[in-house]
Amino acid sequence: MLPAGPQSRAVYDAVIPAAEKGALLIDCSTIDVDSARAIATKASAAGFEMVDAPVSGGTVGAANATLTFMVGGSEAAFGRAQPILSKMGKTIVHAGGPGNGQAAKICNNMILGISMIAVAEGFSLAAKLGLDAQKLFDISSKSSGQCWSMTSYCPVPGPVPASPANRDYKPGFTADMMLKDLKLAQAAAQTTGQATPLGAAAESLYALMAAKGDGPLDFSGIIKMLQGR
Amino acid sequence: MLPAGPQSRAVYDAVIPAAEKGALLIDCSTIDVDSARAIATKASAAGFEMVDAPVSGGTVGAANATLTFMVGGSEAAFGRAQPILSKMGKTIVHAGGPGNGQAAKICNNMILGISMIAVAEGFSLAAKLGLDAQKLFDISSKSSGQCWSMTSYCPVPGPVPASPANRDYKPGFTADMMLKDLKLAQAAAQTTGQATPLGAAAESLYALMAAKGDGPLDFSGIIKMLQGR
Amino acid sequence: MLPAGPQSRAVYDAVIPAAEKGALLIDCSTIDVDSARAIATKASAAGFEMVDAPVSGGTVGAANATLTFMVGGSEAAFGRAQPILSKMGKTIVHAGGPGNGQAAKICNNMILGISMIAVAEGFSLAAKLGLDAQKLFDISSKSSGQCWSMTSYCPVPGPVPASPANRDYKPGFTADMMLKDLKLAQAAAQTTGQATPLGAAAESLYALMAAKGDGPLDFSGIIKMLQGR
Amino acid sequence: MLPAGPQSRAVYDAVIPAAEKGALLIDCSTIDVDSARAIATKASAAGFEMVDAPVSGGTVGAANATLTFMVGGSEAAFGRAQPILSKMGKTIVHAGGPGNGQAAKICNNMILGISMIAVAEGFSLAAKLGLDAQKLFDISSKSSGQCWSMTSYCPVPGPVPASPANRDYKPGFTADMMLKDLKLAQAAAQTTGQATPLGAAAESLYALMAAKGDGPLDFSGIIKMLQGR
Numbered sequence: 079m080l081p082a083g084p085q086s087r088a089v090y091d092a093v094i095p096a097a098e099k100g101a102l103l104i105d106c107s108t109i110d111v112d113s114a115r116a117i118a119t120k121a122s123a124a125g126f127e128m129v130d131a132p133v134s135g136g137t138v139g140a141a142n143a144t145l146t147f148m149v150g151g152s153e154a155a156f157g158r159a160q161p162i163l164s165k166m167g168k169t170i171v172h173a174g175g176p177g178n179g180q181a182a183k184i185c186n187n188m189i190l191g192i193s194m195i196a197v198a199e200g201f202s203l204a205a206k207l208g209l210d211a212q213k214l215f216d217i218s219s220k221s222s223g224q225c226w227s228m229t230s231y232c233p234v235p236g237p238v239p240a241s242p243a244n245r246d247y248k249p250g251f252t253a254d255m256m257l258k259d260l261k262l263a264q265a266a267a268q269t270t271g272q273a274t275p276l277g278a279a280a281e282s283l284y285a286l287m288a289a290k291g292d293g294p295l296d297f298s299g300i301i302k303m304l305q306g307r
Numbered sequence: 308m309l310p311a312g313p314q315s316r317a318v319y320d321a322v323i324p325a326a327e328k329g330a331l332l333i334d335c336s337t338i339d340v341d342s343a344r345a346i347a348t349k350a351s352a353a354g355f356e357m358v359d360a361p362v363s364g365g366t367v368g369a370a371n372a373t374l375t376f377m378v379g380g381s382e383a384a385f386g387r388a389q390p391i392l393s394k395m396g397k398t399i400v401h402a403g404g405p406g407n408g409q410a411a412k413i414c415n416n417m418i419l420g421i422s423m424i425a426v427a428e429g430f431s432l433a434a435k436l437g438l439d440a441q442k443l444f445d446i447s448s449k450s451s452g453q454c455w456s457m458t459s460y461c462p463v464p465g466p467v468p469a470s471p472a473n474r475d476y477k478p479g480f481t482a483d484m485m486l487k488d489l490k491l492a493q494a495a496a497q498t499t500g501q502a503t504p505l506g507a508a509a510e511s512l513y514a515l516m517a518a519k520g521d522g523p524l525d526f527s528g529i530i531k532m533l534q535g536r
Numbered sequence: 537m538l539p540a541g542p543q544s545r546a547v548y549d550a551v552i553p554a555a556e557k558g559a560l561l562i563d564c565s566t567i568d569v570d571s572a573r574a575i576a577t578k579a580s581a582a583g584f585e586m587v588d589a590p591v592s593g594g595t596v597g598a599a600n601a602t603l604t605f606m607v608g609g610s611e612a613a614f615g616r617a618q619p620i621l622s623k624m625g626k627t628i629v630h631a632g633g634p635g636n637g638q639a640a641k642i643c644n645n646m647i648l649g650i651s652m653i654a655v656a657e658g659f660s661l662a663a664k665l666g667l668d669a670q671k672l673f674d675i676s677s678k679s680s681g682q683c684w685s686m687t688s689y690c691p692v693p694g695p696v697p698a699s700p701a702n703r704d705y706k707p708g709f710t711a712d713m714m715l716k717d718l719k720l721a722q723a724a725a726q727t728t729g730q731a732t733p734l735g736a737a738a739e740s741l742y743a744l745m746a747a748k749g750d751g752p753l754d755f756s757g758i759i760k761m762l763q764g765r
Numbered sequence: 766m767l768p769a770g771p772q773s774r775a776v777y778d779a780v781i782p783a784a785e786k787g788a789l790l791i792d793c794s795t796i797d798v799d800s801a802r803a804i805a806t807k808a809s810a811a812g813f814e815m816v817d818a819p820v821s822g823g824t825v826g827a828a829n830a831t832l833t834f835m836v837g838g839s840e841a842a843f844g845r846a847q848p849i850l851s852k853m854g855k856t857i858v859h860a861g862g863p864g865n866g867q868a869a870k871i872c873n874n875m876i877l878g879i880s881m882i883a884v885a886e887g888f889s890l891a892a893k894l895g896l897d898a899q900k901l902f903d904i905s906s907k908s909s910g911q912c913w914s915m916t917s918y919c920p921v922p923g924p925v926p927a928s929p930a931n932r933d934y935k936p937g938f939t940a941d942m943m944l945k946d947l948k949l950a951q952a953a954a955q956t957t958g959q960a961t962p963l964g965a966a967a968e969s970l971y972a973l974m975a976a977k978g979d980g981p982l983d984f985s986g987i988i989k990m991l992q993g994r
Contacts, residue, residue: 111436134450134451146450148446169449171442171445171446173438173442173443173446174437174438174439174442175437177436177437178436178437178438178442181433181436181437181438182433182438182442182443182446182447184432185429185430185432185433185436185438185443185447185452186429186443186446186447186450186451186452187451187452188425188428188429188432189422189425189426189428189429189447189452189454189457190451190452192421192422192424192425192428192505193418193421193422193425193452193454195421195504195505196417196418196421196422196425196505196506197418199417199418199421199501199502199503199504199505199506200414200415200417200418201414202501202502202503203413203414203417203492203495203496203499203501203503203506204410204411204414206495206496206499206500206501207340207406207407207410207414207495207499208403208404208406208407208410209402209403209407209410209411209414210403213400213402213403213407213411214402214411214414214415216400217377217400217402217411217415218411218414218415218418220398221363221375221415221455222363222415222416222419222455222456222459222460223414223415223416223418223419223422223455224454224455225418225422225453225454225455225456226450226451226452226453226454227451227454228418230451231451261955263432264951264955264965265952265955266432266435266436267432267435267972268948268951268952268968270432270435270436271435271972271975271976272428272431272432272435272533272972273428273431273533273969273972273973273976274428274431274432274533274969275424275428275508275512275533275733275966275969275970275973276421276424276425276428276505276508276509276512277425277428277432278951278965278966278968278969279504279505279508279737279962279965279966279969280505281955281965282960282961282962282965282966283504283505283962285954285958285959285960285961286744286761286762286764286960286962288764288958289762289763289764289958289959289960290761290764291764303744303748304501304502304503304504304744304747305747306744306746306747306748306749490726493722493726493736494723494726496743497719497722497723497739500743500746500747501743502740502743502744502747503740503743504737504740504741504744504962507722507736507737507739507740508733508736508737508740508966510726510736511731511732511733511736511737512733514725514729514730514731515731515733515973515990515991515993517729517993518729518730518731518991518992518993519990519993520993532973532977533973533976534976535973535975535976535977535978569894592908592909604908606904627907627908629900629903629904631896631900631901631904632895632896632897632900633895635894635895636894636895636896636900639891639894639895639896640891640896640900640901640904640905642890643887643888643890643891643894643896643901643905643910644887644901644904644905644908644909644910645909645910646883646886646887646890647880647883647884647886647887647905647910647912647915648909648910650879650880650882650883650886650963651876651879651880651883651910651912653879653962653963654875654876654879654880654883654963654964655876657875657876657879657959657960657961657962657963657964658872658873658875658876659872660959660960660961661871661872661875661950661953661954661957661959661961661964662868662869662872664953664954664957664958664959665798665864665865665868665872665953665957666861666862666864666865666868667860667861667865667868667869667872668861671858671860671861671865671869672860672869672872672873674858675835675858675860675869675873676869676872676873676876678856679821679833679856679873679913680821680873680874680877680913680914680917680918681872681873681874681876681877681880681913682912682913683876683880683911683912683913683914684908684909684910684911684912685909685912686876688909689909721890724890724893724894725890725893728890728893728894729893730886730889730890730893730991730992731886731889731991732886732889732890732991733882733886733966733970733991734879734882734883734886734963734966734967734970735883735886735890737962737963737966738963741962741963762959762960762961762962
């Protein structure tokens with residue numbers, strides 16, 4: 079797992095000429111879609127099957143082999159990669175052709191980053207209005223405001239005992255990692271010409287959180303910034 | 308159900324002096340929290356029990372008596388209101404003291420408005436990246452991007468057959484109604500001094516949608532604006 | 537000068553019945569347009585001429601009698617108010633009928649608040665790119681990025697020696713005051729149905745600055761938040 | 766003048782090995798800072814002096830030789846480039862070392878893009894509040910809201926007769942060009958880790974304008990979108 083597109087490109091520039099004939103190439107890095115597709119094209123031209131297979135689930139998922147892999151590549155390549163990835167993960171999804179693993183991850187994580195801030199704003203406003211967090215949780219978790227950020231990862235202590243909010247935002251999934259994924263989403267949005275106003279705003283808010291030194295906290299800790307803590 | 312705080316204030320200024328002794332007052336309007344609390348204070352001073360009980364669930368919920376009522380008021384007032392509201396709704400929740408019904412509704416709907424735009428942005432970006440909407444749905448609906456806006460009300464046609472996207476965004480819950488609730492949330496945020504950057508951005512985006520004449524569409528139709536349709 | 541609409545309404549509810557016949561009423565508060573117009577209507581009904589005349593220029597302008605007054609009211613009322621206001625200010629502008637003094641102030645200050653953040657973002661990005669602040673100032677102050685926030689009130693120390701940036705953001709015009717005006721602008725935007733996405737974003741950013749305790753700093757100090765200082 | 770970094774890189778990969786000894790290389794493209802610096806490094810390694818010299822001033826400036834060039838490169842390279850650029854432009858500024866011409870341009874244009882939307886929002890809100898555009902112009906152009914976007918390029922017809930608003934937003938400087946520069950600014954912000962929330966929001970708004978098909982209009986035409994026209 080490499081940090082960004084340029085590193086993956088460089089590594090596969092070295093790997094592809096050196097790999098054994100018939101080898102299956104699996105890149106589990108989270109990188110930009112364009113790089114993933116460029117690497118896949120090179121691999122294919124050299125006769126290799128390849129998948130991009132970014133992962134979610136964090137250190138807990140890795141330890142328990144419950145990771146999710148979002149996989150881009152041909153049917154054949156996916157078929158070969160699946161049994162290997164299954165040893166590390168519980169959910170292995172084929173998202174389509176080359177690069178689509180990356181596309182699925184950044185689209186999902188952009189929705190996640192935005193909805194986490196939404197929940198943090200909602201619970202912060204509720205507190206200011208004298209509405210108890212548990213009450214709002216009881217109502218919204220069964221209503222139209224329901225989302226994973228609330229029901230599985232609530233950014234206020236109490237309603238979801240396992241969430242990082244209950245351990246002073248020890249990660250979990252850091253704000254720095256979320257910021258990285260939101261930057262990838264914005265790069266893709268700019269390249270493709272898609273307007274993503276809330277994705278852009280979420281990226282800015284996580285950049286502000288990182289700037290004040292809270293990047294290593296769990297990403298749900300953005301509620302601290304919203305509350306001036 | 309009255310359109311806004313000033314109307315509710317005016318009506319209860321007339322109702323309170325004229326109501327029968329012991330009457331229970333139920334206001335199902337969606338209005339600002341301050342107005343709801345001011346009216347409740349006047350009612351209480353005149354010896355009446357009162358609840359604010361805004362509703363969600365739309366015309367379908369009303370026809371089928373499956374509405375949700377979020378109720379603010381004393382335990383005693385809630386106890387008297389519950390059997391009455393149960394004839395119209397399936398879920399009757401006590402959110403706390405006077406005004407808390409309103410607070411719950413605007414916090415929930417602010418989360419809803421933001422997460423709908425998040426989902427619309429995610430599916431729009433996916434389309435531009437060549438990632439099939441059904442694929443993204445299959446992945447995100449079981450992952451950390453999951454939210455009601457996606458799994459019960461998906462803004463693209465296909466994945467959720469009952470969603471307004473499948474009938475050209477015929478409402479449902481109009482963008483104009485969402486805009487009204489987002490304005491109430493912003494008013495509360497400004498009064499209480501809570502920063503809600505994505506709530507503010509969502510309000511602006513629905514205001515743009517209304518300005519171009521699409522306020523009567525379902526609020527999930529904001530995806531059309533994001534896609535330049 | 538009263539803090540907000542409700543206080544002005546209450547004071548004039550007391551003043552109007554008690555004022556001497558023929559008195560000219562001048563309200564120099566910065567309040568919401570609707571309140572200013574409601575008070576003016578009451579004054580007019582009672583036979584009084586009145587102007588709303590909010591002020592800008594800060595404590596320095598007050599000490600030196602160089603304030604700017606933006607005045608709303610009839611030609612006749614403005615004619616009577618002008619010589620009085622001239623003793624405190626250098627620029628006395630007639631912005632139109634009742635409430636238009638307030639409208640001019642909040643529209644101007646919304647542009648000001650946004651452009652200050654724009655300049656702060658521009659100079660922060662320049663620093664990260666290795667572009668000297670004085671260089672950017674020399675270029676932009678004579679180019680299409682020129683604005684008062686840059687050329688008269690630059691948020692980085694150096695280019696404009698008199699600006700608060702050179703005295704650790706001692707005000708000047710506090711972030712709390714800017715936030716108040718941006719809230720008035722947002723209230724007006726919501727009431728009139730005008731989308732003001734950057735005005736809304738600016739309000740949120742000043743609310744974040746206030747939440748972290750920097751409301752008493754000069755409003756140009758928002759650059760500290762953008763830079764994580 | 767090439768459209769983007771990859772094209773400039775490719776052209777100079779061909780030019781550098783083929784150029785005459787002692788040639789001065791001048792790239793007037795507006796491209797990303799990283800590409801400009803990478804090209805300059807290659808040129809320098811091959812023994813060439815080079816400047817990046819992006820331009821502003823539009824087709825009118827080009828016809829009249831009144832363009833502005835923002836130049837990045839060594840003192841020596843700038844000294845050689847200046848007399849050449851002076852034949853096309855009126856203002857030739859040395860912004861610092863390699864890439865700083867690009868940095869100056871994107872920082873300036875990010876401020877410009879934001880302040881244009883600020884002015885458009887201010888005048889739109891004024892109209893809704895019954896405040897005449899000329900009145901707001903008379904007040905703000907001499908006050909703290911003053912900016913080039915207002916006083917030289919006003920987005921409403923009337924106050925500045927030469928502005929594109931008076932010819933139905935015929936460019937001038939298109940929204941598509943502004944969007945390109947805002948994308949470059951966002952790419953630089955993301956690379957350097959600088960939070961630019963209003964820059965990001967401005968980019969999204971111009972992306973929305975382009976999505977609805979108004980990219981070929983002058984960038985001041987964003988007021989039409991804000992007003993639902």
